Amino acid sequence: MRILFVFFILLIANSSLAHDYVPKEIDYEGIDLGSPMDIPLILSGNFCEMRSNHWHTGLDIKTNGGEGYKLRSVEEGYISRIKVSPWGYGLAIYVDHPNGLTSVYAHISKWPKKVDSLVYAKQLKNESWVLDENVLADSVYVKRGELIAYSGNTGGSLAPHLHFEIRETETEHVLNPLKFKCYRDMIQDKTKPTLSGVKVYAVDRNGYMIPGRSKYYKCALLNGNWIINENNPIDVSDLMTENGFLAFGFHTTDKLDGARNVCGVHHTYLYQEDNLIHEQISEYMIFSVNRFINSHKDYFEFKQNRRNIHKNYITPVNEMPMYPVHNGLVPWDRVKGNYRFTAVDVHGNKNTITFKIGDARGELKPNPFDNGDDYYFPDSVNVVLYPNFQLLMEKGSFYEPLQKRYRVDSNSRYLTPKHVFSEYSIPVQKYFDVRMKVPDSIQGIADYKLGIGLYTNKGYLSFLGGDYIDGWVEAKSRNFGEFVMVMDTVSPLIKKLDYAENKTITKYRTLELNINDNLSGVTRYKAYINGNWVLMKYMKKKRKYVIPLDERSKIHLKKGKNKIRVWARDRTGNESEDITTVVY
Ligand SMILES: [Zn+2]
Known part of the structure; x- marks a missing residue:
């Protein structure tokens, strides 16, 4: 693996950074697309607004502070992709149109029947509520103006709204919807920048x-x-x-x-x-x-x-x-x-x-970058080698010359001291390799449970993962800051919120739980009723897991005693399960 590390350096040394400007040939004046909503379009965000680490890639359309507004396909086409996630776009639907464009609708609350059946079929097949599927092969056709979803506040959304995008289907490049005359005409604006x-x-x-x-x-x-x-x-x-x-x-x-x-x-x-x-x-x-x-x-x-x-x-x-x-x-x-x-x-x-x-006169001051010893430069490969702590950064990994700052802080409650390299708030473009030497005292003990943790600027430890290689643990990071080595041997903790052993659940509409992991975080979770998989959602904002008791799950409930099984796994592979008998 160490050979790979060196080979990697050679491989990345020549990668080019230049990108040419290529204007797109899109008929912005002629293409006619419909409105995604029945209400007037008022924007709370536009295309290429500055966000943290990205430009906003669509329009944020206001929904009067509420959810459940009808979302309509802006043109006829086929549903091409469905996403369900507690993060980012939340619930999202993509429609490919014959004109070479794809429309995207995100932060959805729920689907109409036709889409819901498609989504549930995939969830059932994958035994997972979380989904990101190309569904073109299912050939679900929608008409222009057809109801395809209801607006909401799912994923990374901070308030109810519709995040709406237009993409070029072939390249997935995102276009500015307001470049299209049809949308410019729907949104009044006389306000200057x-x-x-x-x-x-x-x-x-x-x-x-x-x-x-x-x-x-x-x-x-x-x-x-x-x-x-x-x-x-x-x-x-x-x-x-x-x-x-x-x-x-x-x-x-x-x-x-x-x-x-x-x-x-x-x-x-x-x-x-x-x-x-x-x-x-x-x-x-x-x-x-x-x-x-x-x-x-x-x-x-x-x-x-x-x-x-x-x-x-x-x-x-x-x-x-x-x-x-x-x-x-x-x-x-x-x-x-x-x-x-x-x-x-x-x-x-x-x-x-x-x-x-005015005229610039006087002496030129020395350029601190001319003496390269104090900085790492973004346009070179940087290999940082300290005892017990190493970084490998590709060309173009960060944006501005990085002052060389490193210290070891022994005030740590984990397996190693904190290795403090630069700081968390400095943005990083590419994941880099970080390696930490496994202390002699724990060499050979559950190496596969070892990982690297990084303190975020909010003070909590984020788990970066870790591969044990030859006495070292290696992970990828896209932030600098305080690194420590951790070992996660503790399984996720499953805690039932509204049901318990022998409880009668006949009138329940949901079963609710907490699943927490002390270090690496819960990555997979499933629920079963009498051995049959049922949907369990992670409601991020409410910090709980929810099993809806609807027609789909209730067909697995029988009169009398039923077994509810919940299973979870963390990122280092620790598993736990809870089996509870309930009465129906
Ligand atoms: Zn948005």
């Missing part, structure tokens, strides 16, 4: 931010025009850095008529005099590159001041397809001049700010 601030940065030749060398200016209105710095030229002499450039970031958001929610800006451009030096368009998104939002935005500024700043330049660790022009790095001897930044929404509402940069 907001301009809040401009940030000027010293960056190195790759566009990496020089720590501590940036300045933020709040936008202000002067006689109806947006300005900064009271319209005086900004002196950037104090930012001048050897082997560096001046670059810009803009704090801009969009708002839509009739909603207070902060949305994303569709299109921005930046001119230096008459030269377009940066342009960004959120026309479509590719899931595999969506996480590069962490490179697009200034995450330091977001962490400190909650400002969503769009950097108007790119670094080697940004493969997003949204920059037709991206040479936003200005040499120090050419910074002087007039600049103009414009933000435009899909309806064509726009706002512009003009500002001046």
Whole structure:
């Protein structure tokens, strides 16, 4: 396995980071799609709004704070995919249309009969409530406008709404629904994007931010025009850095008529005099590159001041397809001049700010990245070797040069001290390998139950898994922070909430339970009535497991005594079961 580790380094060293901008040929003006809902479409979120670690890939449509609104297929087609999960999209349905587009409806509460039968057949086959199935082969046809689901608040949704997407069926690239004239016409908007601030940065030749060398200016209105710095030229002499450039970031958001929610800006451009030096368009998104939002935005500024700043330049660790022009790095001897930044929404509402940069004079300050010893750089492979703790990070694993920070903290209640590498809040693009040496005292004892835990910024331990290899435990992580080695030998704890041995359940509509695991977490669970599998849902928001007693489960109940069996397994393979006799 150690040989594999080295081979892996060779393999990844040559992976390319560049991504070319490829505009799509979609008939946005001509394609006619229907509304997914019967009520007026008011948005609480739009396409390419900034979220944590991703751009929002659809429209969030308000449902008057309630659930159960009818969702309709926007065009005829075949149901292509069904998802059921306590996380993310929750319950979701995908419909493939003959025009090459797929519509997606998420956070659903329930299905109409026709879809419900399809979903349940898959759940029964898999003996699992959780589902992610391609169902094209089942050929379930739906008409345009046909009821396909009811709106809800499932998965990662924080309030009832419909998350609605349009994708290109073939590539699964997500398109901006509001690029389609049919949807633009359904959603009124005369509100201009907001301009809040401009940030000027010293960056190195790759566009990496020089720590501590940036300045933020709040936008202000002067006689109806947006300005900064009271319209005086900004002196950037104090930012001048050897082997560096001046670059810009803009704090801009969009708002839509009739909603207070902060949305994303569709299109921005930046001119230096008459030269377009940066342009960004959120026309479509590719899931595999969506996480590069962490490179697009200034995450330091977001962490400190909650400002969503769009950097108007790119670094080697940004493969997003949204920059037709991206040479936003200005040499120090050419910074002087007039600049103009414009933000435009899909309806064509726009706002512009003009500002001046003065002559940059004086001494160039040393560039901290020129002496490479203090940092790990994102555009190289990084192998971190400490005694008992090792990391292997591919090229492009993180976004900005990472200061070398590592310490061992012996204040730990687990098997090893805490190995503290960088910090949890620094975003990471790719999973990296983390390895920890198994302490001599436990070598050879239940190695397969060992894993690596990482403290989250909320203070709880998240279990990363672990493979025992030659005296070490290896796992994948997409966060830095405090790592410890753990051993999970304890089975999940099943606790019945509303039923018990010999209880009469004739009038019950559900059987409810808690299933908790101390360390690695519950990954699989099943319920049986008299040996027959029955559906058991995990209601994440209520933190409980629920077996509905409906027509499907009740056919397995007989008069008198019945056996209810619940089984659960955690991520390290510890299992538990509960068998309870109830009276019906
Ligand atoms: Zn959404």
